[in-house]
Amino acid sequence: MKKILVLGGTNFFGKKAVQLLLDKGYDVTLATRGNKANPFEGKAAHILLDASEPEHAGWQRVKAENWDAVFDNICYDASDAHIRIDKFGKQLEHYYFTSSLAVYDGAKDGFVEADFDPTAYHIDPEKQVDYGEGKRQAEQVLFTKAPFKVTAFRFPIVLDEDDYTKRLHLYVEKALNNDTIQFNNPEAKINFVKGSSAANAIVWVIENQQTGSLNISSRDSISRQTFIEWLQEMTGQTVKVDYTQETITGSPFNTRENWYLISDKIEAAGFGLDELESWLKPLIRTLATEMKASQ
Template identity: 55%
Template sequence: MKKNILVLGGTKFFGKKTVNLLLEKGYQVTIATRGNTPHAFGDKVDHIILDARDGFHEGWREVTSHSWHAVFDNVCYTKEDARLIIEKLQGNMEQLFFTSSMAVYQGDKDGYEESDFDPFTYTIDPEKNVTYGEGKRQAETVFYTEAPFPVTSFRLPIVLDTDDYTERLLYYVEKGVNEETIRFQYSDVLVNYVKGSEAAEAIVWLIEHEKEGIFNISSRDAIPVQTFIQWLEEGVGKPIQVVYSGQPEPDSPFSVKHDQYLVSDKLIREGFELSTLEEWLKPLIRELRAQVENK
């Protein structure tokens, strides 16, 4: 029997890639979305209109009328979202897979490992300002301390690909092609990212193998910002004018004040092969350059 998988979200970027890969592998996939973004899956998926943040939305009736081998939640951002999933789906699914973020980690460290944020011991402060990172910390804490079902979370850095709707890498490629100055805070901080297609492959692999727990998913290595600039110069075929200001650069999406990268050795030890940055980031820069030049 084909496994029945519910995907909350899944119409954009690596969520879309994950759905396509699940379909290729023969899973029976249902997507649940608010219906604001058309999906490209045709009749290959069932589609439930659902606002997953509204506990009274009529779509929950259909969602809870089924049993799910797995639920992939790509749209949970807060403790309230997490508690609603627990309330609605306990007893209706075997395992939850949840998109978290590198943003759960805090402070300057030589690479973040999964143990650097422990949702089992984290105390939710109701008075704390809920940023994106804090929302993900609280959501993880609720899932791991309150859910009656197994939970797997994916902690991702910035995700890049040709269809990245945030266009963060495209920002730098366009600057390079147009010979405009690029600004960073520091040149020697270490960073890493993950390619959208590889993120989807890792997520599907974890679902297939029913892995439980917390997993960083990133490139297997990290590079200093100055190496990224060198690769950008190679990719656009022009020297890059760059300023390292020592000050926050909010308009420069890859600019950070200290090392910010994931150590994904745990996933590798489990048996999934991750790529190095050079293997995919250099070709991706060239692909985006061609997009810019062909506009």
């Protein structure tokens, strides 16, 4: 039985991954700040830990154990990455962490893993660290300095019924309320990954000990115009949409250029990807039905 430490793991797809690991018989320990109750009480052990604080007392409990693998859903920047290297050191076999599509820069018809090489990336200490830059820096530190094996999960926007960010919920609500949706470019393509598929991929990669950076998304992508068409079909509403060149706020799926992953690498390794239409349209319908029922 593998002994796995999960940093985070009490929310959304991290929680789904923990449940899958438990279902498969893994010995799982959660390390969290304790802001939420352990949803796996009696099934997974819990360590109280602020992982961004190197002097936090919880690290003593973490270091007292030998872990076969660590899955980290809360490593956000270079500072976090340096703390992980210091605390886990050579005693850890394999470290897996959540990265992002946001590591990629520029306009391209789909990003592949080679479009961002963390080992060749130079960290500019003067650069403002937003979410994408934080993930780039975390990858750079881990892939160039860690004494253990490293795997980075590069996800696009993750969607599901229990998505706490409610980004898809926002568009469904706008459609039902006859509010206008704004996008800059109707032809710009995007893709997503379902929360349950993200969890399945995490567990599959851990079980198959894949290393390096891995894009994990739907197999295909769709234009913003196609998204609007699916939104209309699944909500039964005529959606008002404004395609504008003005700066847009409050439209989380908006980008001026293509913004999607090509995940051929993990599929070639044996993990099956989903087609967007197979789950995104039913998800929109489910959310619309729930919202109508609550009105």
